[in-house]
Amino acid sequence: MNVGDKQTSLERFFGKSREDERGVDDGKSATTEAETAKKKKVSLNRTYDKQYLKYGFFVTGDSHTPSPLCVICRVKMSNEAMKPLKLLHHLETKHPALKDKPLEFFEQKKGELQRQKQVLRATTSTNSAALRATHLVANRITKA
Numbered sequence: 001m002n003v004g005d006k007q008t009s010l011e012r013f014f015g016k017s018r019e020d021e022r023g024v025d026d027g028k029s030a031t032t033e034a035e036t037a038k039k040k041k042v043s044l045n046r047t048y049d050k051q052y053l054k055y056g057f058f059v060t061g062d063s064h065t066p067s068p069l070c071v072i073c074r075v076k077m078s079n080e081a082m083k084p085l086k087l088l089h090h091l092e093t094k095h096p097a098l099k100d101k102p103l104e105f106f107e108q109k110k111g112e113l114q115r116q117k118q119v120l121r122a123t124t125s126t127n128s129a130a131l132r133a134t135h136l137v138a139n140r141i142t143k144a
């Protein structure tokens with residue numbers, strides 16, 4: 001009887017944790033939420049620090065192994081490379097001219113990168129939106 005009880009509680013435990021993971025995946029579309037989730041979830045892997053943006057790096061990848069992404073050349077580095085020294089090295093060797101740029105410069109680059117990502121994501125849902133627009137136009141033509 002005891003064994004049976006343990007099994008059901010284990011099943012419940014695993015079932016619950018799987019649900020939690022799904023919840024995190026769903027939250028990916030909202031950047032700020034995903035970033036907060038990353039900070040909470042990741043303990044063993046190197047986490048992204050907002051300070052890294054001054055080296056020209058933004059974070060990408062899943063919540064368990066975030067990877068630094070150069071906002072200039074869009075090169076994605078490994079999770080192990082998520083250290084200020086490595087990131088600074090990339091900036092100094094690949095983009096020496098941008099080394100002394102203010103944080104605002106990289107903020108702007110990051111914004112461009114995020115907008116492009118959103119456009120990419122939006123293209124999948126554009127078809128239905130385009131269809132709806134065609135219907136609207138068609139309706140207007142019929143009325144006229």
Ligand SMILES: [Zn+2]
Nearest residue numbers: 070072073094
């Ligand atoms: Zn770069």
